[in-house]
Amino acid sequence: MEDGQRMYSQQGGLTNMSGNVLPQYNMGQDEPSDQRKQEIGDILQQIMTITDQSLDEAQARKHTLNCHRMKPALFSVLCEIKEKTVLSIRNSQEEEPPDPQLMRLDNMLIAEGVAGPEKGGGSSAAANATAAASGGQPDSAIEHSDYRAKLAQIRQIYHTELEKYEQACNEFTTHVVNLLREQSRTRPIAPKEIERMVTIIRKKFAAIEMQLKQSTCEAVMILRSRFLDARRKRRNFSKQATELLNEYFYSHLSNPYPSEEAKEELARKCGITVSQVSNWFGNKRIRYKKNINKAQEEANMYAAKTAAAAAANVGSEGGAAGYNVGGGQAGMYMNLNGGDNYQSSDNSVGDNVQNQVNALRHVISQSGGYSSDSMHSTPASMYEQHMNQQITPHSRSQNGSPHDPKPEDSTDSWCAGAFMQGLDGDGDNYDGSSDEPGLKRPKI
């Protein structure tokens, strides 16, 4: 109230804090100046001591003050002072830009389908996420619905809490505004000051809102990692898929790097993604090298299996059917040498093709298909000759990846020479890869 006392100018008029003379309110021009001073001094004194009085006394005093004829003038002065103060505070608090962290949280919640419009939000986000992670696995639908349900639960909790928060914020703001308006009857409170108070309250509540959003984001992240993390949802490939992959691998043992087309074909046949095919071959190569003894057993098994399958196929179709082994797993295996399935991209011939050819020769000769001699006068013989010329260690795949194993070192890196000797028994190291695109094993 020191300020109030300073409001008196030495000239006897009311001044504001800047020392400007304030307008003379209806104080009665005929009253002596000393008396006016005395009255205002009394009012100020009463205001100063009002807090020392009992509640009843204060109420009575308040009423008296409210009815005092000088009250409006004094109130105006105090309002002006307050306005100046509030302005200075407000000027120091410029409009702040939106909190970037809050914006990030908002964006993420919208992207995840938790915030924003319900229509398709959570479910479509879940669908996209699961579709991306599942790679078309059959059980993805179950996990998708699970994920969707959990996401919907999070969404519901988030919206409930947000509603509570908004309600609490509004209630508290209304309460404070009403309180300030009530108080504005007895003390100068400018509307701008009330606005500022509302802003402060909302800012405080915004911190709570941020926590809510952050917690929700964390929950969504945990949900995603739990449901969509591929490692957690690893499933072994079907037996048939593994068989197909192994057949391809062991038939291309000297150069087990399927081209993109071959990968796509394998992926399609195995019901997995191209990435999974790539992963499988990556793992297979490294694990084959690490445990070559076991791998040899496996390779022998596949070679025998393939030869048997081919023999059965040829036998069932009669000798004239010859090399048409395009159907079935064995067919795929054999077709690697020039059939329809895998040859088109890299023209590589199966490493153990010699075994197969020998087996086929044996079976076909027994079934009267053709003799060893007859082969030399048929297109098959040309193919055979071609293959026999391909004794160069290994070919690179046709797509020419910079990391394709070089012919010189691929044998070493794969120990394929020794392994193929184990398979062939004749040390042929049969690769049969062709640099001539489009050379296909003709049907006999």
Added chain:
DNA sequence: TTCCATGATTCTAA
């Protein structure tokens, strides 16, 4: 419960 197989990921090098 333990151990092994296996699919996926990450990092590094070429």
Added chain:
DNA sequence: TTAGAATCATGGAA
């Protein structure tokens, strides 16, 4: 960009 290597994490058999 791809392959190799190491590693992680899970599934499944013993």
